[in-house]
Amino acid sequence: MTALSEYERLEAIGIWRPDADAQRREVILSLGDATLVLSEVRSGTALAHWSLPAMHRRNPGKRPAIFAPSEEPGEELEVEDETMIAAIEKVHAMIAAQRPHPGRLRGVLIGAVLLAVGAVALFWLPSALVDHAARVAPQAKRVEIGRKLLSEMVKMTGAACHSPGGDRALSALAERLPGQSAIAVLPQALEGARLLPGGMTVVGRDTINGPDTPEVVAGYIIAAQNSAAGERPLHRMLDRLGPAAALRLLTTGDLPESGLAEYAQDLLQRPPARADSDTLLRAFREAGVSATPYAYALDPTGESVLGLIEADPFKGQPAPKPVLEDAQWVALQDICSAQ
Structure with missing residues (x-):
């Protein structure tokens, strides 16, 4: 499984908690081929590698999005960046589309594509508009x-x-x-x-x-x-x-x-x-x-x-x-x- 080409070198800021008792800290998120890399903000040192297929979202539809590396409690990641959220959701949609569903494969593929297009239109465009306005003022x-x-x-x-x-x-x-x-x-x-x-x-x-x-x-x-x-x-x-x-x-x-x-x-x-x-x-x-x-x-x-x-x-x-x-x-x- 590889991430979509339009998200190559995609980076964003997230808030990471290594475990339930740890202090939350700001990290840089980098979307790779099959992993999400969490790095230290100042030095760029990699702190964790999360498997994209194994990632689990704990609050679907809510903001900020909260992800975990698995179903197990403890470690979690808060993501505000709409582009990064859309990218992760799009990758998950592709994973779901690639799984065998006898008799429903075509419908699932079409649904995943529509979901991805809708996510980009709903989340990426408004965020990009805000980013651009703030940057050029x-x-x-x-x-x-x-x-x-x-x-x-x-x-x-x-x-x-x-x-x-x-x-x-x-x-x-x-x-x-x-x-x-x-x-x-x-x-x-x-x-x-x-x-x-x-x-x-x-x-x-x-x-x-x-x-x-x-x-x-x-x-x-x-x-x-x-x-x-x-x-x-x-x-x-x-x-x-x-x-x-x-x-x-x-x-x-x-x-x-x-x-x-x-x-x-x-x-x-x-x-x-x-x-x-x-x-x-x-x-x-x-x-x-x-x-x-x-x-x-x-x-x-x-x-x-x-x-x-x-x-x-x-x-x-x-x-x-x-x-x-x-x-x-x-x-x-x-x-x-x-x-």
Whole structure:
């Protein structure tokens, strides 16, 4: 049995759990002739080889798709990528078609082909439309969408906090952290940080009012930049709004106002899943920020974030450059005092 030629070199991201008690981790999926190869994201080292004919789907028709290498419980794989799901289902359809069914072989073959065509039309085309729209949108349009999202968010949270000294501190923080064009502080209804299209990040008042060090708000921003979804902010937004919104962005350059309002509310209420400790520690190291203050902000006991604390790249020693000077940090903490 060989995979179809149109899926040669097909790769996607999945979430793999080696056994029932193991921590879930992000892996690269590669569709081969008869196997699905699971590889480590950073090094590319192969972690497991699953036989395509033996693979079993545990939640037919649902998303994300959950696969297992056999009927036995324990090891499993979550797949969000519609193209990869369609490819695996197509291979399984071909396997079913090749099995002998006396008197029904022709009907099974026809049904498998129709199923494959329908799967491609239903799953691959909408996903491809979203991918294309997110990829070709110019930076100016991303910034515009980010600002519109912020405008929708402040309708629910109140106006973003401002003060002369606080605004200067936010500018310094944006310059200090990689990948940031601007940072806004919302006075209420938001906990943690959210990354918007165009490089803007919004943070909740809780990230600056309670902590005694700017490493906490920096940590929330770094975590938002490296969420477990692993997607660009615009792609995540279009994936949530659907292919119709992606098509409208491609043809008119705009998004539906109702969709912007709906997604803004969704951002406030549902933070993206936190990335695994290895991914976060790598990001903290590259940003030159200690992970320990952020970890204790998540869990004051430290029990659930022990990996971030024990492997902190700057544990016991100062970071190469302060996140903010003391005067800047004081000014940032006071930015919402007039609201």
